Amino acid sequence: MSTLEIDRVRKTYGSLEVLKEVSISIGTGDFLVLLGPSGCGKSTLLNMIAGLENISGGEVRIAGKVVNELSPKDRDIAMVFQSYALYPTMTVRRNIEFGMKIRGVPAAQRDKAVRAAADLLQITHLLDRKPSQLSGGQRQRVAMGRAIVRQPKLFLFDEPLSNLDAKLRVDMRTEIKRLHARLGTTIVYVTHDQIEAMTLATRVAVMKGGVVQQLDDPQTVYDRPANVYVAKFVGSPAMNIIPGKVEIEGGSATAVIDMAMRPAVRIPGIQLSSRAASRYAGRKVLFGIRPEMFSVGNGQAQGAISVDVDVVEPTGPDTLAVFQLGGVEVTARLPPKQVNARASAILAVDRSKVVLFDPDSEELIN
Amino acid sequence: MANALAQHKPIDEALPRKTRMRLGRLLIYGPLCVMAALYLMPLWVMVVTSLKPLDEIYGGSFIGLPQTVTLEAWRAAWSEACIGTECTGLKPYFTNSLLMVIPAVVLSTGIGAINGYILTKWRFPGANFVFGLLLFGCFLPYQAILIPMARTLGLLGLAGSIPGLVFVHVAYGICFTTLFFRNFFVSLPDELTKAAMVDGAGFFRIFWSVILPTSIPIIVVSCIWQFTQIWNDFLFGVSFTSGGNSPMTVALNNIVNVTTGRKQYNVDMAAAMIAAIPTLLVYIIAGRYFVRGLTAGAVKG
Numbered sequence: 001m002s003t004l005e006i007d008r009v010r011k012t013y014g015s016l017e018v019l020k021e022v023s024i025s026i027g028t029g030d031f032l033v034l035l036g037p038s039g040c041g042k043s044t045l046l047n048m049i050a051g052l053e054n055i056s057g058g059e060v061r062i063a064g065k066v067v068n069e070l071s072p073k074d075r076d077i078a079m080v081f082q083s084y085a086l087y088p089t090m091t092v093r094r095n096i097e098f099g100m101k102i103r104g105v106p107a108a109q110r111d112k113a114v115r116a117a118a119d120l121l122q123i124t125h126l127l128d129r130k131p132s133q134l135s136g137g138q139r140q141r142v143a144m145g146r147a148i149v150r151q152p153k154l155f156l157f158d159e160p161l162s163n164l165d166a167k168l169r170v171d172m173r174t175e176i177k178r179l180h181a182r183l184g185t186t187i188v189y190v191t192h193d194q195i196e197a198m199t200l201a202t203r204v205a206v207m208k209g210g211v212v213q214q215l216d217d218p219q220t221v222y223d224r225p226a227n228v229y230v231a232k233f234v235g236s237p238a239m240n241i242i243p244g245k246v247e248i249e250g251g252s253a254t255a256v257i258d259m260a261m262r263p264a265v266r267i268p269g270i271q272l273s274s275r276a277a278s279r280y281a282g283r284k285v286l287f288g289i290r291p292e293m294f295s296v297g298n299g300q301a302q303g304a305i306s307v308d309v310d311v312v313e314p315t316g317p318d319t320l321a322v323f324q325l326g327g328v329e330v331t332a333r334l335p336p337k338q339v340n341a342r343a344s345a346i347l348a349v350d351r352s353k354v355v356l357f358d359p360d361s362e363e364l365i366n
Numbered sequence: 367m368a369n370a371l372a373q374h375k376p377i378d379e380a381l382p383r384k385t386r387m388r389l390g391r392l393l394i395y396g397p398l399c400v401m402a403a404l405y406l407m408p409l410w411v412m413v414v415t416s417l418k419p420l421d422e423i424y425g426g427s428f429i430g431l432p433q434t435v436t437l438e439a440w441r442a443a444w445s446e447a448c449i450g451t452e453c454t455g456l457k458p459y460f461t462n463s464l465l466m467v468i469p470a471v472v473l474s475t476g477i478g479a480i481n482g483y484i485l486t487k488w489r490f491p492g493a494n495f496v497f498g499l500l501l502f503g504c505f506l507p508y509q510a511i512l513i514p515m516a517r518t519l520g521l522l523g524l525a526g527s528i529p530g531l532v533f534v535h536v537a538y539g540i541c542f543t544t545l546f547f548r549n550f551f552v553s554l555p556d557e558l559t560k561a562a563m564v565d566g567a568g569f570f571r572i573f574w575s576v577i578l579p580t581s582i583p584i585i586v587v588s589c590i591w592q593f594t595q596i597w598n599d600f601l602f603g604v605s606f607t608s609g610g611n612s613p614m615t616v617a618l619n620n621i622v623n624v625t626t627g628r629k630q631y632n633v634d635m636a637a638a639m640i641a642a643i644p645t646l647l648v649y650i651i652a653g654r655y656f657v658r659g660l661t662a663g664a665v666k667g
Contacts, residue, residue: 072560081557
């Protein structure tokens with residue numbers, strides 16, 4: 001039983017409002033990722049859960065208990081920091097057992113806990129070294145070991161992988177995921193890396209300007225982003241946002257996208273609820289099409305579009321093709337060697353997955 | 367490197383490479399040795415003079431080696447020389463200086479460390495203003511605080527005593543030690559304190575177990591700085607103590623300036639050497655930390 005409820009939490013510095021009534025609620029064993037660019041308030045929120053920053057308004061409840069006024073040590077949490085924050089003068093062993101020492105855990109029990117954590121993280125051979133003698137990945141493990149021995153209700157991770165090089169980052173990501181699966185502890189994890197969010201989370205909260213834009217499971221965030229901001233932030237390359245018009249023809253919606261030199265592109269069979277269809281019929285909207293929703297098509301198929309490919313960027317497994325559509329630059333993820341730069345190509349679109357946004361509010365049209 | 371040199375044809379091809387290098391070295395080390403000798407001259411004069419009997423000094427040169435080496439002058443300076451009307455030598459005043467310098471260094475360094483810790487890791491509204499005021503203290507000239515300090519010591523009942531002098535040096539030193547520690551602690555990541563807080567450590571526990579062990583270099587810097595300042599101080603010593611409570615520097619001045627009969631150059635020199643030895647020792651023992659500590663924080667890595 002280690003739920004976390006963030007209930008209309010606010011944070012202000014003087015007249016500056018950094019968090020505006022943030023509400024997030026997760027259950028036992030959930031892996032919540034707070035995702036957003038720097039300055040969106042995600043780290044502030046994490047520090048408030050940890051008790052390192054005061055809560056200006058609202059409530060934070062851990063396992064049903066209001067912790068607003070509790071100091072960090074009484075919140076039953078453990079935290080892993082971006083810079084690892086290992087105590088530089090202590091050995092790995094002393095680093096890991098420092099918290100237990102303060103809580104007066106007897107030596108034998110401390111030793112057992114350190115051993116168990118070191119085994120789990122495969123750092124037993126490093127126990128008598130100082131942090132300065134460790135590599136980045138090893139320091140990261142020690143920092144996690146320090147958190148694990150606490151056996152907290154809640155793990156807090158503050159961008160734990162952003163100081164590692166690319167290869168190690170991927171390895172440690174897997175490690176964290178494995179750890180979560182094994183320990184089953186509720187985790188709150190802050191990152192600006194959308195891939196980390198997608199791979200690790202059971203719940204993602206995308207934040208911007210102190211407001212939660214969307215709180216959902218990763219696949220929903222990816223497939224049906226709540227607004228244009230989330231659509232562009234999650235996924236790489238970003239979702240293409242193309243202005244166009246909806247036309248209702250015989251009960252099915254058709255996307256109409258104007259082209260500069262050619263007749264307008266028409267993509268029939270767009271998924272749209274009847275309520276939205278009646279509301280947006282004949283109106284301007286924004287179409288959200290992920291790069292991988294394009295495929296190489298043939299001229300006869302319905303809804304095939306003809307484009308002039310400007311640039312191709314081979315990435316190995318596939319090739320990114322860049323072209324103009326509806327007056328904006330659009331990227332398509334295609335199989336390698338199917339299209340050429342400075343040549344025209346026929347593409348098809350997976351119509352069932354196209355999402356629509358309101359052009360004024362930029363919110364998802366359901 | 368070698369390639370780069372080879373491409374630039376040397377200006378003077380007449381001399382072989384080795385000879386040219388030696389000549390260069392000579393041009394560098396020659397003047398350096400001359401300057402060093404010039405700089406060490408006073409020390410040389412002090413050492414040889416302190417080892418000569420008085421008659422030899424009056425009969426011969428100041429600079430030459432002593433014909434008969436005697437430690438008589440050192441013994442006299444330490445335990446017999448007359449300071450005013452008391453002929454006790456420097457011994458009791460040396461003790462005074464130790465009694466003053468040790469608590470003053472420990473207290474000012476300790477308070478500076480806690481100040482720096484609060485100013486960087488437990489910031490409060492107006493912390494920068496307080497730090498600014500403390501910095502201002504570093505630029506206060508000694509003379510400016512003499513009279514207010516005398517009045518304060520009088521009110522505290524510490525006038526003329528060694529504890530009074532300790533108080534003055536601690537109060538004056540806090541600005542400097544706070545500056546040292548604050549600048550050192552600023553380079554320690556705040557996450558360190560946060561991690562310790564999550565681990566359950568409190569204000570003093572974090573200070574003792576996490577912060578202080580990392581700050582050995584700056585503690586050494588602060589101690590050397592404070593020791594040198596306080597040990598060598600004359601103005602506060604002469605202003606705020608009297609008679610038997612005077613520190614070493616005041617007693618030394620009295621030995622040298624109060625003479626009956628022939629001026630005892632050898633005793634004067636020995637006394638000056640005794641007064642200088644403790645700071646010299648501190649520099650030799652802890653000097654390498656001094657340079658390391660002063661540059662710490664300035665260079666990351």
